[in-house]
Amino acid sequence: MRKGLRIADCGNGRRIADGIWQIAKGVSGLREADFSNRLERRFATLHPCARIVLCALSLLLIRSPQSAILEAQAAPRGKAVYDKWCAGCHGDDGAGVGSAATYMLPQPRDFTKGVYQIRTTASGELPTDADLRRILDFGMPGTAMPGWESKLTENERTDVIAYIKSFSKFFAGKAPTAIAIGKAPSSSSEGLAAGRAAYQKLECFKCHGDAGRGDGKSAPTLTDDWDHPIRAANLAASWRFNGGSTVEDIYARLRTGLDGTPMPSFSDAVESKVVSDEDLWRVAQYVRSLSPEETPAVREVIRAGRVEGALPSSPADSLWAQAERYFVPLTAQIIVKPRWFAPTVDGVWVQGLHDGKRLALRLTWPDPSRSPDPAWDEWLGRVKQSVFEADGAVPVTQAGDRLVLQFPQRIDEEADRPYFLGGNTRRPVYTWRWTSNPDQATEATGTGLGKYVAAAASAVTHSARFNAGEWQLQLTRSLASADTTKSPIFREGQAIPVAFYAADGSNAEDDTRGSVSAWYAIYLDVPTPPRVYIAPIVTMLLTAGLGTMVVMQAQRREREHGRSNLEEYR
């Protein structure tokens, strides 16, 4: 089973060592079996030292019977690594049903099928070793699969890949080859428009939605090869793409498809000229343009700028375009029971503005469903079927969506912040609780996730809208507190601790099943004192004035000097 030169096979130090050991046993026997006569003749004329070096290096490069033997040797070594680090999720037999598997969605890969999402090979083909290595090294963002690059050694990773391949009979056949991928056309605004048009023509929106947020009409019905529900990717969050976020990565996914998922390959469509290769590149560029250029940085302090006029009245208000957006990542709530390991919302964008009297926050987060929505009943049913009901029965009917903001009851920079998961009875938190059904926002005192007492009258007002797979919510409250024993005064120039909780009712989420953030802070910008503006102007005028005086004096002196010279000459 000899294959072509494979750079991907390079870099394994032990292969050299194994090779040298083999050479010590007898170079000629090994080489005769492996190399062509031509090569062997050339090889025989070399200096013995050069032969040893060449043999060792060749072992690195050529998938010869030797490397098959090495791989066969690697697999048992890989078993030890696998049993220790992988089996908990992927199962002892590689079928993807380890003890932790049923808590998750998406569930761990079933290695017995040899079906992999992220490949450089055609639809239905096996992945290359380099493809497997990439996933092992960098993980699958948005799933429970972490990257192992820093956790396992080079040899351990090589070995474990050999072992993982041994779970599927398909790897015994012909080694797969990567498809050829050309170069992206240079990007332009016309190119993006063409990409948008092709996105429409190819009906990408059927699953991914018009704005790409994974809210297409078919999205609630999608299942993977194991009949588990699976999300259409949110194309506006490229940092979550499993196969990478560059235009080239996206184009590769369009060409190869994501096997085991509903995402098909468009290679046949290109080959039969249903779509041009350039248009497919345009789609990739357009998809990339839906996300921020850079992965959003996580900043702990959310600055709320001060506006002189009126505050925005709704999340659609154009004033919000001026306010900086802050990304707050959210993660599964897996501490307080009932826990939830597969939440929908993985981040909230926060903007803040205040006018010295009131604070307005705009919160936006992707959520493919406006819960409750009958179209998503099927999704909820599948979620319920697929996950292990570890902490009691998962809801059978969709609740509304919710977003909860929590603050300490008093802003005291000296004291510790309350417990981040909704406070406790010793240190309750002050919360803003918004639900989509009914659409309302209330103030409440919280003593733990899901444990709260709503205030008799709410000082927080809200405006919510659901737009193409995204919730947009504005919450507004006066800086003054209606009851300083339960709610804090928001002061300018002060960092106000805040934490977030989100839940998607269509995904079986509720008051504790959802996603949470750590503590962040909102800082209300102080009004700029007038001297900040005046001082530079005064300084500028003084400098200009003094400068002019110096120049004028010099010119006068020059003129007088010149005149006296003239008189002397005469």
Added chain:
Amino acid sequence: MRRMLLAVVPAFAILACGGAKEDAAEGGAPEQGEAPAGATKVAEGGASIGGTVKFTGTAPANPKIDMNEEAACKAKHEGQATDPEFVVNDGNLANVFIYVKSGLPAGQTYTAPTSPVVLDQSGCLYKPRVFGVMTNQQIEIKNSDPVLHNIKAVPKENRGFNISQPTEGMKTMRTFAMREVVVPLECNVHSWMNAWVGVLDHPYFATSAPDGSFKISGLPAGTYEVEAWHEKLGTQTMQVTVAADEGKTQDITFAAK
């Protein structure tokens, strides 16, 4: 150090192992399902097994399909579109896949027909819904709808595929290399769209027609294990013995569950 090595290695390989690449391309395991060398022949016996698939009891109503999102597909249906899980006419059942499971002469291999089997997507349904092919026989998948379909095969013994057909008239050829009864095919854009293909390494299979009739011809004399498969009703197997050139009638009955 490793980086240096990586830079040096290809240089060495090109210089010294000039012949390695061509050499390395040789050999390798045979393609999966490639017909082993030896006698191959098409169906050439004179016997046949045929009959009618009957259905007893009341068939459940076929599920309604909401095609409001796909006006072009909806227009191809008169009235409410339904998913034809049970096609029963006068007590006869269609879409049953019947095939010879075992009993053929050992070592005998058969050549796949060169003509493809056509799988059409029309009105957001697969036509045919249940069919058979031989290993490595071409399946021509075609889209007769002006909407996006993806065709995903989810086999166990074969490699799957998932291809998109975004426009009307697009055709794609695919094959399956290994015997497998049955391989599910599905469209994820239209979650109701399902088809099943029985892949066999011999030509002795048939699918029951709307009147329930089927016929497997060209069989040599022998005793065969015959299996009948239905998407909702499961399988049943039977022993059938045919003499040379005999036209054997073998009716099959499925009962409502």
